[in-house]
Amino acid sequence: MRSVAGLAALLAAATVYLYLLSAHLPRGPRQAEPGPEAEEPVEEVxxxxxKFPSDLEELRELAEQLKFYKREHYGYVLLLFSSAYLYKQSFALPGSSLLNMLAGAIFGPWLGLLLACLLTASGSTFCFLLSSVFGKQYVVHLFPEKVALLQRKAEENRSSLFFFLLSLRFFPMTPNWFLNITCPVLNVPMPIFFCSVCIGLIPYNFICVRTGSMLSEISSLDDIFSWGTLAQLLAIALVALIPGALIKRYGNAHLKMEGMESNGTTEVTKEEERKSR
Known part of the structure; x- marks a missing residue:
């Protein structure tokens, strides 16, 4: 119970910090319609x-707001975005894809990609530490078969542990949040964990960030089917496919991945399902 209470206290403290940070957003002017006696638009505050975006429309509105504030309060917007990203990653909350897209819309494709990779790796490492301190026993208790399978595969690939973790990040054999909370049980060294997350999620982060950057530039359906946009979409597809193909080729030659499937199920769970029928 002490570990649960400690984790809950950290979550509450982080939530209060993020709320206070977002509640003190600097005021900014907006253009209002000119009055009947005014020739120039009047600036209003x-x-x-x-709030966290839940769909593309909310994402676009939030991106416009933060881009507006970024002109005069760059450091504040960077701190706010980084804090929100680390909050979601540290406590394994869903929504990283929308935040990656928001990074591209606010900071552009390249700075957005750099931020997404660093924040993903940092937030995942915080999640790793939280699991190591507060949740290792619960992870083993709640997911005994999946943890046992990953432990066995990690030991079989201990000599190529970094590439084993990379392959798990490139291909959806198991969710990223589950890897973050399970790696302390697998005795994965933190430097290897950090680098595998930072490098292994580059294609995924690039797709999301570049998509967010494109969404902020698209104003009509005609823009989607322009040659420039189509070329960018092709480049995104290549960036996603080529590293994955290389890792898969290396994995087939050097890694032992038998018993793990792309949807995260295992031979153990499939055998149990057959017995239950």
């Missing part, structure tokens, strides 16, 4: 209430 408007306050925004920020």
């Amino acid at each position: 408007q306050e925004y209430r920020l």
